[in-house]
Amino acid sequence: MEPYVTMTVENNVGYIEFYHPNRNSMPSDILSSLETCITEAGTNNAVKVIVLKSGGDRTFCAGASFNELISIEDAMAGKLFFSGFAKVINAMRTCPKIIIGRIQGKAVGGGVGLAAATDYCLANQYASIKLSELSIGIGPFVIEPAVSRKIGVAAMSQMTIDAETFFSASFAREKGLFAEVFETTNALDEAVKALAEKLAGYxxxxxxxxxxxxxxxxxxxxxxLTERAEISGTLVLSKFTKKTLKRFR
Incomplete structure (x- = not known):
């Protein structure tokens, strides 16, 4: 399947869905489309509440596209790429509609940032989370304000330093990222729909x-977040990061 960002409206709920065949990773075009879709949903009178979700059933979002990270050759290009995450988070922050996150699988790096930038987040038991940025030579600079705001500096620091570990969905619920964790995706979807439609009636x-x-x-x-994007955009050019990213080519 080709990558996409779509929105469907049902019972005054706008379901925004993104997809990329590489574990729902986020290249620049997906980030730009997602920002635009969220902004438009915020001004759509038919939409009272927004649900943010991704396609597939194994990974919610693998974060930054490594293929695009590898191709970055100068600091400006690096800043522009990471600014894509900044713009999506700020679009979620300033959107006048409540955004519910539906996390049906693993979230890594920027994917954790997206979950943290929702106003209320529901997940299934397979939705483990990881901040892997330090292990490749950068850091979760752009998403840090959103993540720290939701789970606190202590938990954010723990995840950042233990960069190669997936933390369980139960951990994410305990720290406040997820409001509830469900055993199955069907149960998750039922809960998301019920909550979103209830809120749409408020x-x-x-x-x-x-x-x-x-x-x-x-x-x-x-x-x-623009300042943080500049930091990441510079670090992605470091010898350490370039060498590490070559393993993923």
Whole structure:
């Protein structure tokens, strides 16, 4: 299947789905399409609540596209690539609609960032999480504010330093990333649908105001995440990172 980003609307719920055949990794074009889709959903009067999901059943999101990381040859290109994640997170942050995350499998790096940037996140038992960036010579700089905001600096630091370990869905729930964890994907989907449709029946003005409260004191993230993208864009050019990424060519 070809990569895609789509939105379907059902019962006033906008289901945004992204897919890439390489474990739902995120190259620049997918990131750009996802940012646009989230922004448009925020202004679509037919959409009262948003569900963010991915295609397939094994991996929610493998994070940055290693194929694209390998091809980066200068700091500006690096900054532009990582700015894609910054723009998606900021689009989620500023979107006036509540965003529910549906995490049906593993989330790595930027995938953890996407989950953390949702307003409420549900997962199945297979949704283990990993911040692998340090192991390839960079760091989770762009997603750190979103992850730390959701699970705290201590848990974020633990995951960052233990960069080659998958942490269980139970760990993610204990730390606050996931609100609930379900045994099966069917049970997850039923819970996501029920919650989203219930919220879609609430006062949209109240939901909008609550979202503003949820994201209080993040107004500086437009500049902060761009600065973080520049750090990652420089580090991806380091000899250590280039050598490490060659293993994935």
């Amino acid at each position: 006062n949209p003005e109240a939901l909008k105001e609550m979202k503003t409260v949820f994201w209080k004191n993040t107004e500086h993230w437009d500049s902060l």
